[in-house]
Structure formats: structure tokens, C-alpha cells
Amino acid sequence: MTETLPVTERSRLRRLHERGHFDRETINAILDVQPMCHVGYVMDGKPYVTPTLQWREGNHVYWHGSSASRALRAQKEAEVCLTVSIIDGFVLARSGMHHSLNTRSVMLFGRAFKVEDPAEKLAKLGNFVNHLYPGRYETLRPDHAQDLKATTLMGMEISEGAAKVRTGGPKDDEEDYALPIWAGEIPVRMVVGEPIPDPRNLDGVEMPDHVRDFNYL
Amino acid sequence: MTETLPVTERSRLRRLHERGHFDRETINAILDVQPMCHVGYVMDGKPYVTPTLQWREGNHVYWHGSSASRALRAQKEAEVCLTVSIIDGFVLARSGMHHSLNTRSVMLFGRAFKVEDPAEKLAKLGNFVNHLYPGRYETLRPDHAQDLKATTLMGMEISEGAAKVRTGGPKDDEEDYALPIWAGEIPVRMVVGEPIPDPRNLDGVEMPDHVRDFNYL
Numbered sequence: 001m002t003e004t005l006p007v008t009e010r011s012r013l014r015r016l017h018e019r020g021h022f023d024r025e026t027i028n029a030i031l032d033v034q035p036m037c038h039v040g041y042v043m044d045g046k047p048y049v050t051p052t053l054q055w056r057e058g059n060h061v062y063w064h065g066s067s068a069s070r071a072l073r074a075q076k077e078a079e080v081c082l083t084v085s086i087i088d089g090f091v092l093a094r095s096g097m098h099h100s101l102n103t104r105s106v107m108l109f110g111r112a113f114k115v116e117d118p119a120e121k122l123a124k125l126g127n128f129v130n131h132l133y134p135g136r137y138e139t140l141r142p143d144h145a146q147d148l149k150a151t152t153l154m155g156m157e158i159s160e161g162a163a164k165v166r167t168g169g170p171k172d173d174e175e176d177y178a179l180p181i182w183a184g185e186i187p188v189r190m191v192v193g194e195p196i197p198d199p200r201n202l203d204g205v206e207m208p209d210h211v212r213d214f215n216y217l
Numbered sequence: 218m219t220e221t222l223p224v225t226e227r228s229r230l231r232r233l234h235e236r237g238h239f240d241r242e243t244i245n246a247i248l249d250v251q252p253m254c255h256v257g258y259v260m261d262g263k264p265y266v267t268p269t270l271q272w273r274e275g276n277h278v279y280w281h282g283s284s285a286s287r288a289l290r291a292q293k294e295a296e297v298c299l300t301v302s303i304i305d306g307f308v309l310a311r312s313g314m315h316h317s318l319n320t321r322s323v324m325l326f327g328r329a330f331k332v333e334d335p336a337e338k339l340a341k342l343g344n345f346v347n348h349l350y351p352g353r354y355e356t357l358r359p360d361h362a363q364d365l366k367a368t369t370l371m372g373m374e375i376s377e378g379a380a381k382v383r384t385g386g387p388k389d390d391e392e393d394y395a396l397p398i399w400a401g402e403i404p405v406r407m408v409v410g411e412p413i414p415d416p417r418n419l420d421g422v423e424m425p426d427h428v429r430d431f432n433y434l
Binding site: 094 | 255257263270287288297300302304307311312314322342345367368397406407412418421424433
């Protein structure tokens, strides 16, 4: 049975054009391939949108930043909106109106919390490194106490929100298909380039598999 | 002389780590290559972040959506934050702490307005199509009055905000350079795939240059 998130007034924003999805499988699949996210929050009644990286553990998403960050302080125990988007293609129609984008996106709503427990925080930051680069964290210089102190870890439960997915070619007005206009889709995708070793890497240090096999989107 | 935006309390958010840039040249260069943006706004005191496309005309950015959109109605004459981001690479350091991202991003703050004048709206929506696909708008079925009515066009002045740019390899703690850990950068970039013509294109309709030459990021 597919588990779905409740359809709320906020999450119904995404049902426009009936491209909304409330099942966790669709939502998780997007969260798990796109680490980039945009976190929205309110300070003094005004909106802010900060780009950062997120990762998912079960029914929660996490993100982090500098403990000096005013933004993260403003998010603690406050309502946030975390949005994750992927562009898959540009859709060209026969009228300006029906041009579109093929995208996969997720909008999550909820109250952010700060992970305070040092052991939990350390484990989760390790999970973050390993989420991007499997097995890397154990190969690194262990975190210092001051590294942890300088880092704030935020999280939120995945309990309200929706995904929106568009795929395929243009949908034109029926009479416009008779026009001699090129329509179609231009797919785009992220590619990973050749890794650039730090010139200060020690002699004999080989490129690990988690770098060679790195994949993004 | 380089024209810069004022450094305000909000835009100073971006000066963390001294990677903030307030000059219009840096800001415009990012806005002009990345149409994808995330617009933050407040409804009933809560934050929302909607992914959409933006384009710049002089000192303004514009975005659009369905006239049925509650989001766009909430943005009218209200404070918004429009954020544009590009990921250029993943930076791997010798400690978890110093892992980073190479990114170019812009955060703009201001009051959004709705473009009401029909002639201005029509011209700007045409500019948007031609911004993505030079010369395409003139080849399309002209917009109907109802297309324009169904579309809401929003704009904001570029008057407050900042860019943030990170490039290059990791910056590790000096003593960590002695460790036998692979560090470096994994560059990523968007590539454009082979255009997919709509199966309903009329016989003899050729792929236009603005499709063949389409470039993204």
C-alpha cells in the first residue's frame, strides 16, 4: 500500500494542473537524488530563501550551516518551507502560453528543529558525508569538538508537502497542431566532470571509488 | 566604475565567509545564465518557496504563473526573496567540516509588483520566450487575449541583495594537509541533450536554430 502525506491547504498549492503527488515514494525519490534545496523562512515578517544541501533519513530531512548563521537561528522551532527541484527539460509549444518545463520538485512544510545532542549530531553529519560519498566519512580526519560546535544541524519531519512532476512534450491547443511550428522538448541533465585532485594531496594518495563513481542527478 | 547594490542588514546575510558580492555585474551574470529561481513569500505568516523561471530586463527581474495561483496573489505588493543558484562542483576536504560546494547564487529582496498593463505584459512575455530561445516568439501562434488573462506577470526591482560565489579546491586546516586523504573538486555541469521533436510536428517543419543552439548554464 502506498503511504501518502495528508492533503492540506498548503500542500494543495501543488495540485494545480493536477501534477501534484502526495505519495512518499515519489517525494523520497526526488529528495534522495537532489541534495540541493532552498529553505524558506521568515525573519521580522519577511521571507528569505537560502540555498543549501539536504539529506533524508527515514521520515526526516536535515540541513546544516554555520552556528554563526542568523538564518539558522531564525529557523529553529519556526515554520520553514524546504523546496527541492530538478530540471529535466525545456518544453517548446506552438504558442507562448503552452511553453513549459519538465521538472521534478518537492515542497515540504513544517517546523524546523535543531539537533542538540552531540552524539546524534556527529552521527548525522557523518551520514551526510556518506550520503554524498559512500564510505568517505570513515576515511577523514575525525571531527574536532570545535568543528561540531561551529556547525548547526537542523531537521524537519516529512509530514506535510507534495511533489510535482512534469514529463513529456508540449500540450497545445488542438487547432494549433495545424501550424507549421517546430515544437518538442529539449532535455537537460547534470553531468559529472573529471575530478580535480588538490595539488596538496600527498604522493601516492589514490582517487577513491566514492570520487570516481560520484554521480549527481 | 562598478555599480553596486547597498549593503543592508538583509543582504549582509550573504557576507558570511566573505564570499558576498554586491556589484551588479556579478549579480546580473548569474541571473542571466540561470533562469531557474526559487521565490520565497509569506502567507498567513508562514514561508513558501516556489520554483519558477525568472528573466532580467535592465534593473528588474520578472517571473510568471497562472492567474489562478494563490501564490502569485500573495506576492503582489508583498515582500519576496528571489534566489537563483548554480552548482558548479562538489568540494572534498580532509575533514567533514571543510567539505563544501562550488556555487554561484544570488539572493534578491524587495516588494513584488504585478504587471497590469496589457501591452507591457504581452511585450514582456514575448521577451521571456526570446530570452530562452532567441527569435522564437515571432514564429509562434500569437497570444490570445485569454492566454494573457490566464497569465499573471510579476516583477521586482533589483535594488537589494547580493551574490555569493565559491570556486576552487578545499581549504583545509593546515595540519590536515599532512594526512593521506584524497581531497579535491568534482565539477558538475548541465548538458543539453538531443532535442525531441513533437510527433505531431507537421511534415517538413525543420528544427530552428534557437533549438539546435540552445544552451543552458
